[in-house]
Amino acid sequence: MRSIISSINGIQMSSKKAIFSKTGYIKGKQCLKSLYLYKHHYSMRDPIPAERLKRFSLGSDFGILTRQLFPNGHDASPTHVHRYSESVALTQEFIRKGITTIYEAAFLFDGILVYADILTKLSSGWALYEVKSSAKVSNVYQQDLALQFYVIKGSGLELLHASIIHLIEPLSDDYKEQEIASLCQISDFTEYCNEKFSVIQDEILEMKTMLARSRIPTIQMGSHCQVPYSCDFIGFCTRQSNTPTEGLFQQ
Numbered sequence: 001m002r003s004i005i006s007s008i009n010g011i012q013m014s015s016k017k018a019i020f021s022k023t024g025y026i027k028g029k030q031c032l033k034s035l036y037l038y039k040h041h042y043s044m045r046d047p048i049p050a051e052r053l054k055r056f057s058l059g060s061d062f063g064i065l066t067r068q069l070f071p072n073g074h075d076a077s078p079t080h081v082h083r084y085s086e087s088v089a090l091t092q093e094f095i096r097k098g099i100t101t102i103y104e105a106a107f108l109f110d111g112i113l114v115y116a117d118i119l120t121k122l123s124s125g126w127a128l129y130e131v132k133s134s135a136k137v138s139n140v141y142q143q144d145l146a147l148q149f150y151v152i153k154g155s156g157l158e159l160l161h162a163s164i165i166h167l168i169e170p171l172s173d174d175y176k177e178q179e180i181a182s183l184c185q186i187s188d189f190t191e192y193c194n195e196k197f198s199v200i201q202d203e204i205l206e207m208k209t210m211l212a213r214s215r216i217p218t219i220q221m222g223s224h225c226q227v228p229y230s231c232d233f234i235g236f237c238t239r240q241s242n243t244p245t246e247g248l249f250q251q
């Protein structure tokens with residue numbers, strides 16, 4: 001399908017379909033085969049452990065609470081996971097109307113879709129905030145932020161700062177929602193994001209090239225299957241490596 005590029009206030013919008021999101025990018029960084037399976041054989045993934053589902057929910061709740069730090073924003077969240085193009089259009093509409101704080105601001109660039117937890121307008125340019133309900137800022141969190149920076153800047157928005165809002169220390173079970181602002185710390189990673197810009201461009205090209213192939217990449221299991229996350233396709237790859245007719249999907 002032909003990509004149609006239009007411009008609102010200098011910001012490029014693309015009607016092209018998203019190829020993958022930041023989840024796909026993080027998977028691709030861990031293992032190209034994992035990204036390929038995620039995109040082309042999604043139903044083959046292992047069941048999601050209940051513990052991980054609980055963590056998703058906690059992270060989402062924390063993200064909503066941290067909006068207190070940047071109140072009165074407009075929410076561009078999609079009404080359905082597949083309706084991302086509406087969120088992208090709504091984000092552009094908010095920007096055009098002069099809204100200065102946007103939650104879940106959606107951008108699509110270079111085939112990559114990202115949602116920014118919080119985007120705020122400064123006197124000149126914008127600032128991006130990614131929210132993590134953790135006291136430790138891992139490399140993956142920084143990579144996640146750098147990908148958002150790449151997509152948002154690539155879309156044409158004048159993005160000047162990129163930071164992670166995280167906890168000063170792990171939350172106790174009896175924390176009070178009103179106190180959330182005092183429990184958070186903002187760490188600036190703008191320099192890191194600028195340094196990673198061209199690296200990410202190359203990585204995305206490699207991932208897209210791999211995804212366009214008709215065969216599953218041949219990658220053996222190893223320690224990378226658990227780092228930084230336990231891969232969703234360990235069951236599939238284990239079965240595949242134990243099957244004499246290896247390459248069920250590799251014709």
Ligand code: SF4
Pocket residue numbers: 030031032033034037219220221222224225226231232233234235237
């Ligand atoms: S189980 Fe390991 S080899 Fe298989 S897709 Fe996942 S990370 Fe890659």
